[in-house]
Amino acid sequence: MSVRGVGIKDVAERAGVSVTTVSHVLNDNPHARVAPETRARVRDAAAELGYGPNRMAQALRTNRSGLIGLLSEEIATTPHAGRIILGAQEAARAHDLTLVIINAERGPDDLAHAADVQVLIERQVDAVLYATMYHRQVHAPPNLDHVPAVLIDATDRAGRLPAVVPDERGGAVAAVTHLVDAGHTRIGFINNDDDVPATHERLAGFRETLARHGIAVDDDLVLQAPSEVHTGYELARTLLSRPDRPTALFCYNDRMAMGAYRAANELGLEVPRDLSVVGFDNQELIAANLHPGLTTVALPHYEMGAWAVETVVRLLEDGDGTDHRHDPVLLDCPLIVRGSVAAPPQP
Amino acid sequence: MSVRGVGIKDVAERAGVSVTTVSHVLNDNPHARVAPETRARVRDAAAELGYGPNRMAQALRTNRSGLIGLLSEEIATTPHAGRIILGAQEAARAHDLTLVIINAERGPDDLAHAADVQVLIERQVDAVLYATMYHRQVHAPPNLDHVPAVLIDATDRAGRLPAVVPDERGGAVAAVTHLVDAGHTRIGFINNDDDVPATHERLAGFRETLARHGIAVDDDLVLQAPSEVHTGYELARTLLSRPDRPTALFCYNDRMAMGAYRAANELGLEVPRDLSVVGFDNQELIAANLHPGLTTVALPHYEMGAWAVETVVRLLEDGDGTDHRHDPVLLDCPLIVRGSVAAPPQP
DNA sequence: TTGAAAGCGCTAACAT
């Protein structure tokens, strides 16, 4: 029996047909011709009984559980995972799929996640989504080969799995263009120093934009350090203490921007009157609550989650479920304008 | 077949026994006496084959899906949901249960969630966890009566469902006691003005603690407004502009505390030298990144998530799955000491 | 246009 004890048999009985017929009409089976009138009778009976199929029985029979596994690192540490989950959940629901979630400790070794993948596989998930905490390259667990899978916010070093990541460079271009459009020509970049895609791509976007506008890149204005609030503070102090200080700062993330705010404040510089700042990440808690609100670049976490389930749905529908060698898909990082950018101060 | 096509039959064949025996030993069925030697043979065969049971088949047969549904409001808006999910997920995993998540829009009407609950029920979840975005009283959807259910961060107005909520009052007591212990006697309270449990309970904890230490409550020092950064700023300015300004501020949440920091800064007051501040919520992004770090009270989201699954597990094991009329369980809100509290300045 | 029946992989009476 399914919900509240009503099964397909009850519907059949009530409609005066066989379970076969009920199954056919409720699943819109294209192979079966059922008289419109019978069809209606079945539908009514099902509705009256509040019938819903037992998904476990369906799954057993069809070998499709309707479950999508989402393996996410460090679900609770950042709000990012929440947005991925939300995007995936809503897309899943639209396809009558259910999301099952499992948290993976971020260990020294990507392979450690193989056990987590296994748990999902044993649960008979139809596909697995593998989401990392921040954009990076991974060695996908080998057992991901046995099931349709897509990477979220990560690319597979071996290039076997479909993957979706943020367009870091495009986001940086948007940020810096915004600054240039406001009239800035001396723009500092407070970058991360990890060897991750975001570090390199955002720097590339920074350089590219300046070059495109004929602005020479002053390498003294590009500093890097681990991306924390206090390093953002320190780097900003360094930059802003220069006689030829930049009039704008592009920060690797909102946390570093938060540090930059404090540095400016201590130096008697008011944002955005004396200094323009743009961040990256759009962490609402920081960006919206800083004073003035921080103009920043949003990471497309929701969209990546949604894209991932759309992709596995496609994989599941056509093809054998295994997709062969894609380039990672880049999703837009839109600029979120708040109040931290203005024209540079008159000298 | 289950994982990679190996089924119980294969194990039976390989071990030279019947499927019954395999089932018995793999499930440690207490009713069945199996020779230790046979037992070992079965275990080995299963291991060699990499056998794992098909959970769908098991579910169909036992009428237990091993799925726990978590219905969470606004998964992505706060980091809180993430911690609930994590707590629930880890507890679930410890019991070999899987968490399926669905996001519920927060509508005008709690009853709107009935449809979401229905989705979960149709998925044959063994129980549902219903988590709200912030501590409040709800009208639980009526279909929650048809399945073991527990409320997280919410209490049922009708009192039918087990519920777990933070000990708001205890948290406030811890916060204010910390301030009093540091030597403060003029303590301001910047409160929320919503009619929610946290507002009332934290105020009660504030009053209770002062009373316990023989400190008269100056009602002029208790202000309320919607709990936002800018109202925190405004209320703090008001309080700190008084000639007999408080030497410490207890803030309804970290966001308001963030506003208080700015007010202090503008007034030339240094935290904690001139002003001590304690917040509530322990939103890492804010509390850990403010300068100095904000001493605050943590909400037990992880613990509530874990408690909820432990509770449904108990409900599922003994009893018919329906539990009758409990008082909500209160979970501890521990004080997180950072750097925003010191002794009051010498006059 | 509809129905009978086999069987998905597993558990649990009931036999032996």
Next chain:
DNA sequence: ATGTTAGCGCTTTCAA
């Protein structure tokens, strides 16, 4: 101590 077997609720040939 171990095996036989009847389903769990559903989909899907195949037959009528």
